Amino acid sequence: MTVSFEVVEDPARAAAAMMLSAALGGGEIVLAGGSTPKAAYGQFVTAIREVGFDASQTRFWLGDERCVPRGDKLSNFEMIEQSLLKPMADIAEPVCERIKGELGPEQAADDYERRLREAGPPRFDLVLLGIGPDGHTASLFPDQKSVLERSRLVVGVPEAGLEPFVPRVTLTVPTLAGAREVVFLVSGSSKADAIAAAFGPGSEPNPHVPSSMLAPEAERITVLMDSDAAARIDVESGRAR
Secondary structure (H helix, E strand, O other), X not given: OEEEEEEOOOHHHHHHHHHHHHHHOOOEEEEOOOHHHHHHHHHHHHHHHHHOOOHHHOEEEEOEEEOOOOOOOOOHHHHHHHHHHOOOOOOOOOEEEOOOHHHOHXXXXXXHHHHHHHOOOOOOOEEEEOOOOOOOEOOEOOOOHHHXXXXXXXXXXXXXXXXXXXXXXXXXXXXXXXXXXXXXXXXXXXXXXXXXXXXXXOOOOEOOEHHHXXXXXXXXXXXXXXXXXXXXXXXOOOEEO
């Protein structure tokens, strides 16, 4: 496993370039919710227009979803549809496998797991993730049993560990870590301590810091962050400050 740190002025732009690289190979890409990923999706659409690329052979998956009705403003898919799928609809029709959060955490998890297994399950080319100030990623929250799940690809999360407090569905640690590349997309000083706790020197897999659980299982992890998020990391040495 290799963890690399990249401090960039615009993490969203850097992530969009990585998405384009994966898409050019007809890749399988896992998408994240959040404002920085949303910006990356907009820049990805701009990039494929500039190069004239038809992304119809790319398949997108969701890393997690909230159990809300389809179209709800809290839905990750709703954000992805508005920022990625609809803006590129006139030039490409990629497949995006939606988590049916309206079914509730357990039934939605079973449905998504079935579809993943029917698909191979695929080895994802790129997984985009965020990290919370508490170290959570996707909907894997500190000290919840879902962080330790190893037999399932997907699990329901009846109680969220952070606002908004609605049930969730999430890919599990082994499912996320099995990708060819895992990218944490991070902006802001509120994430600096979490980055250091998950990936700094002396960090070990710890269910209290769910992001850290991917490190020993992933082939490659890249932490794309702005200077504020990197405040606790010496990027050249990988050591915490």
